[in-house]
Amino acid sequence: MIQKKVCMVGAFATGKTSLVARYVRSIYSAVYQTTVGVKIDKKVVQLNEQELTLILWDLHGEDDFQKLRLSYLRGSSGYFLVVDGTRQETFDKACILQSQVEEAIGTIPFILLLNKVDLKDNWELDNAVVAEVRDRGWIVIESSAKTGTGVEEAFMTLSQKMLEV
Amino acid sequence: MLTLPAPILNYLLKTTFVDRAPAYLCVSQEGHLIHWGGHLSEYGISDLQPGSIGTQVFFLEGLLPLNGAELFLPCLKTDIGRSVDVYLFSAESCDWVLLLDATADEQQRELLQQYRNQLSLLQKDSIRQIERSLRSSHPSPPRFTLPLERKNLTILAAELRGLMSFSEQQTPDAVFRVFNLYLRTIIQAIATEAGLVDRLLGEAITACFGVLPATSPAPTHAIQAGLKILTAVQQINHLRQARQQPTFEIGIGIASGSTAFGILGDRRHRVLGAIGYSVNLATALQQQANPGEILIDENTFNQATLMQQHFSAIDRSILQFAQPVKIYSTSGGSSNE
Numbered sequence: 358m359i360q361k362k363v364c365m366v367g368a369f370a371t372g373k374t375s376l377v378a379r380y381v382r383s384i385y386s387a388v389y390q391t392t393v394g395v396k397i398d399k400k401v402v403q404l405n406e407q408e409l410t411l412i413l414w415d416l417h418g419e420d421d422f423q424k425l426r427l428s429y430l431r432g433s434s435g436y437f438l439v440v441d442g443t444r445q446e447t448f449d450k451a452c453i454l455q456s457q458v459e460e461a462i463g464t465i466p467f468i469l470l471l472n473k474v475d476l477k478d479n480w481e482l483d484n485a486v487v488a489e490v491r492d493r494g495w496i497v498i499e500s501s502a503k504t505g506t507g508v509e510e511a512f513m514t515l516s517q518k519m520l521e522v
Numbered sequence: 523m524l525t526l527p528a529p530i531l532n533y534l535l536k537t538t539f540v541d542r543a544p545a546y547l548c549v550s551q552e553g554h555l556i557h558w559g560g561h562l563s564e565y566g567i568s569d570l571q572p573g574s575i576g577t578q579v580f581f582l583e584g585l586l587p588l589n590g591a592e593l594f595l596p597c598l599k600t601d602i603g604r605s606v607d608v609y610l611f612s613a614e615s616c617d618w619v620l621l622l623d624a625t626a627d628e629q630q631r632e633l634l635q636q637y638r639n640q641l642s643l644l645q646k647d648s649i650r651q652i653e654r655s656l657r658s659s660h661p662s663p664p665r666f667t668l669p670l671e672r673k674n675l676t677i678l679a680a681e682l683r684g685l686m687s688f689s690e691q692q693t694p695d696a697v698f699r700v701f702n703l704y705l706r707t708i709i710q711a712i713a714t715e716a717g718l719v720d721r722l723l724g725e726a727i728t729a730c731f732g733v734l735p736a737t738s739p740a741p742t743h744a745i746q747a748g749l750k751i752l753t754a755v756q757q758i759n760h761l762r763q764a765r766q767q768p769t770f771e772i773g774i775g776i777a778s779g780s781t782a783f784g785i786l787g788d789r790r791h792r793v794l795g796a797i798g799y800s801v802n803l804a805t806a807l808q809q810q811a812n813p814g815e816i817l818i819d820e821n822t823f824n825q826a827t828l829m830q831q832h833f834s835a836i837d838r839s840i841l842q843f844a845q846p847v848k849i850y851s852t853s854g855g856s857s858n859e
Contacts (some may be wrong), residue, residue, distance in 0.1 A: 358577065360576075360577065360580070360583045361583075362583045362584040369635075369639045369642075370639055370643055389639075389640065389643070390636070391632060391635045391636045391639050393597050393605070393628045393631045393632045393635060394595075394596050394597020394598055394599065394605065394624070394628065394631075395595070395597065395598050395599065396599045396600075397580075397581045397598065397599065397600045397601075398600075398601060399580055410577070410580070412580055412581065412583045412584075417635075418639075420635075420638065420639060420642070422638065423635070426595075426596070428593045428594060428595060429595060431584065431585055431591075431593060432583060432584015432585045433584060434584070444646065
């Protein structure tokens with residue numbers, strides 16, 4: 358059986374834990390609960406007639422007082438950069454984190470998730486900046502842990518990319 | 523090597539190790555589980571077999587072999603729900619995985635982190651409301667650089683007294699639990715009266731009224747928020763007194779006038795900003811207020827006609843201000859202090 362470690366990375370309160378809960382357990386809670394350290398879940402997926410176990414590391418969100426602990430990233434095969442579409446600063450943070458991750462563990466597949474797409478009325482993201490990272494070759498997917506939009510697609514796309522490496 | 527007396531060593535062992543349900547795994551460089559022991563079942567690890575570590579301990583995926591590296595993974599939590607500190611190191615040609623319970627550390631960090639993050643989200647939300655409000659009054663305001671504008675605002679300043687001395691005798695999580703209890707009710711009272719929390723520093727909180735649209739004049743809403751805060755704090759104190767827990771008093775100052783107000787900073791870090799005489803006066807009034815008392819300035823009193831029944835003029839000097847300030851109190855006339 359193939360196992361792959363996947364990390365959820367991003368600023369605090371972007372919805373990392375909710376995305377994992379939606380994908381693994383098909384549940385969603387609107388109550389914000391901070392993550393301390395890291396929560397680990399797993400999910401077995403079928404992909405191209407192969408069974409793949411995803412070991413999902415939901416890392417604590419980065420804030421002004423707590424930086425990303427790079428030791429959590431060791432052995433990752435892929436990662437999600439999670440952005441809260443209603444908070445522009447979380448996009449900027451994701452870009453900084455991407456460089457840090459790449460420096461720490463090298464180039465591995467990743468996807469930029471623009472989360473909370475169900476709140477598009479409050480969207481703050483600058484379209485030009487999003488277009489710029491797409492031009493750089495980043496895979497960008499809009500998602501919502503609340504409605505489930507884009508969640509399955511994101512995990513399947515990353516799984517595919519990890520198997521191609 | 524440092525030699526310590528046996529009682530010290532025993533105490534250190536007990537507090538740093540024995541009480542934390544230690545468990546370990548020993549894995550060869552080839553990834554084979556050689557031996558294991560301790561309280562593994564408390565971390566949901568059971569039915570281990572010698573051989574490939576592979577799927578037996580799923581969270582180790584990708585971490586081994588260490589190749590000489592040392593890793594510390596604090597507060598790692600699996601579906602078993604127990605938080606554990608994981609130490610990985612190499613010795614005697616093997617990779618060792620040491621697990622120590624981290625529940626206490628996790629709980630303490632969670633309280634601080636939750637409080638900090640929620641506060642940050644609350645402020646972000648306030649800024650969004652102001653942007654909406656200002657957008658409706660300006661035809662096309664720039665999105666991230668709203669200038670400071672002069673507005674007639676009412677400022678409420680409140681301070682919980684005694685919390686600092688309490689914090690020196692208590693653990694951080696006990697302090698934050700209590701502080702949160704009071705703070706939640708204060709913020710709730712401000713929010714229900716269309717106020718915006720502008721600043722939260724130590725025991726002090728400042729809020730602005732007159733920024734968000736509201737049904738009554740800003741001074742009326744600020745006074746109503748102040749009265750609600752006094753009642754809520756009193757209720758919490760009664761409950762805590764019954765449980766023989768320490769209680770805290772609150773003093774409130776309210777002042778109205780023309781104030782420069784807006785959003786400071788750039789899109790990465792934006793904060794509400796209120797600058798002016800009323801802000802300083804409200805803070806000074808709050809410092810002069812006795813426990814359970816609201817002091818207001820003349821502007822606030824004159825504009826809040828429906829609330830005047832709660833106040834009477836008092837003769838108390840405000841030390842920081844050269845000019846005499848006419849002030850009104852909920853407690854009736856009291857002597858110059």
